[in-house]
Amino acid sequence: MNPTVHIVDDDEDFRDGLAWLLDSRGLPVRSWRSGDDFLQALRADREPWGCCVLLLDIRMEPLSGLATFERLKAMGWPWPVLFLTGHGDVGMAVAAVKQGAWDFLEKPFQNNLLVDRVEAARQAALALQAGSREKLEFQRALAGLSAREREVLAELLAGHYNKNIAEHLGITARTVEFHRANIFEKLQVQSAVELAHRMGLYGQ
Incomplete structure (x- = not known):
């Protein structure tokens, strides 16, 4: 998996220059002239929601980067978003990070710094994807437990022997041991502690 970097910026020269920089470092890039264009592509399913990173200019017309970000969050967008800001927009960018954005970069930026931050965001996207896949696999295994195994699972999670x-x-007790072994095998855990941990992470 090689996460795509989506650039959303209404400044064509800046957008093209940034795309060239990232492409020259071997990163797959897609460029968008507005937040609305990007959102429409997502809604129409023309752009897959695959593992990616989004570079989003904070000041755009008619739809600002912040407004774009809010709409993405409402759509359930899971991937890292880095805001591109001018000097006067740092306060807004910090607020966006508190609302779930991954990071922000202040223009003008040093090329290597930008590429490093983008690469860090791509690694975060890959980790998120791996976690999502692990969660799905765990929940499928959980759904596959028998009614009796679910009863034993609830008792185990309550800390009972x-x-x-x-x-x-x-x-x-021998039957409990049999069900316990099956539960551990199906959910790929080695102990009751690990079982409780993974239920906390993925069981909802």
Whole structure:
């Protein structure tokens, strides 16, 4: 997987120069002249929601970078967003980071610094994608548990020992051990502690 870098900026010269820089470093790039163009492509499914990074100019007309970001969040956009700002926009960019943007870069920027930050964001996108895939696999395995395994799972998460679980469910301790082993195998965990951790991360 090689995450695409999407550049959304209404300054054609700047946009083209930035695309050339990133392309020269071997990064796949797509350019967009406005936030609205990018949003329309997403809504029409012309642009896949694949693993990517978004460089978003904070000041654009008619739809600002901040307004674009808010609409992306409402659509469930998961990938890192880096705002491109002028000196007077740093305060807005900091506020955007607090609202979930990944970072911001102040114009004019040093080329190597920009490429480094973009690459860091691409690595964050890859990590996010891996986590999403792991979550999906865990939830599929969870859905595949039998009714009895779900009962034993609830007891395990409550911190109960095999003997207590057996008493609560009216089965033998040996049967509890059998179900416990199946649960651990299906959910790919090695201990009750790991089980509780992964349920906390992915079980909702």
